[in-house]
Amino acid sequence: MSSAKKKSYLLKEVFKIGAHIISNPGKNDPYWNFSLLSDIEKKLGIRSAWFFLPEDQKHIDSYYKLTDKKISELIRFLMNEGHEIGLHGTVRSHHSFESLVKIKKELVSVTGQDSSGIRQHRLMWKHPDTALFHEKAGFVYDTTLGFAGHEGFRNSYCHPFRLFDFEKERMLSYWEIPLNVMESTLFDYRYLDFGDALKAID
Numbered sequence: 680m681s682s683a684k685k686k687s688y689l690l691k692e693v694f695k696i697g698a699h700i701i702s703n704p705g706k707n708d709p710y711w712n713f714s715l716l717s718d719i720e721k722k723l724g725i726r727s728a729w730f731f732l733p734e735d736q737k738h739i740d741s742y743y744k745l746t747d748k749k750i751s752e753l754i755r756f757l758m759n760e761g762h763e764i765g766l767h768g769t770v771r772s773h774h775s776f777e778s779l780v781k782i783k784k785e786l787v788s789v790t791g792q793d794s795s796g797i798r799q800h801r802l803m804w805k806h807p808d809t810a811l812f813h814e815k816a817g818f819v820y821d822t823t824l825g826f827a828g829h830e831g832f833r834n835s836y837c838h839p840f841r842l843f844d845f846e847k848e849r850m851l852s853y854w855e856i857p858l859n860v861m862e863s864t865l866f867d868y869r870y871l872d873f874g875d876a877l878k879a880i881d
Contacts, residue, residue: 684870713753717760729757730798732767733782740769740800744785751789758790765796766818773803776812783816799823802858810842814851825858828868830879832857 720726731754732741743750754764766786772779787793797818799809804823813821824833834840837857841850865876 713757717757717762721760726760726762728763728765728796729754730765730767730796731786732800733769733785735769735771735778735782740771745782745789746785754789763796764790764792765798768797768799768823770800770803772812773799773809774805776815779812779816783818793817794819796820796822796856798858802827802861807842807844807846810851811844814853818853820854820856822856822858824855825861827861827864830860830864832859 716727731745731750734741734744745751745754758764764786766783768779769782772782783795786795795818797813798821802823802825803809809823810821820839825831826833834855834857837859839854839856841853842855843850860880865871865879869879871879
């Protein structure tokens with residue numbers, strides 16, 4: 680995308696947000712639409728996995744704790760609706776086992792469930808450390824391995840598979856579920872409109 684087209688796209692997005700704020704003063708956050716999304720999924724007969732990113736490094740990770748009342752109530756709502764809750768690992772947790780264990784404990788304290796999936800924030804990965812940390816922490820699966828800048832399969836494989844520990848010559852015990860496409864890849868990295876985004880996904 681050309682620089683001029685990119686600027687035009689970003690300007691349109693800023694105006695959209697501004698128009699919403701001006702036309703809906705005092706209204707609820709338009710992105711806090713979990714009930715609507717859950718209702719849509721019920722009609723379609725599907726359920727999502729929701730990955731929650733805890734607070735850690737300022738301006739890098741989230742601005743909330745998983746134990747905050749609003750967030751913990753949302754997690755319980757989604758669980759009651761039949762959705763899966765997973766961990767969106769902080770930036771630090773991809774290279775620090777201690778950080779990973781700490782945030783997993785925070786999630787377990789809210790969900791009451793020890794087994795869950797994980798996806799690392801910003802798709803950050805330090806191989807093989809991150810994979811070994813995930814296994815040691817007891818995750819059932821990871822879904823980090825994809826591209827930030829483009830849709831497609833990072834490992835050239837579209838089905839769940841087990842990563843390999845070359846040092847110990849064994850398959851890891853948890854599953855890797857390939858990441859196909861991320862919405863920010865389409866709109867924040869590639870600046871596609873909805874039509875082109877659908878073509879890219881197809």
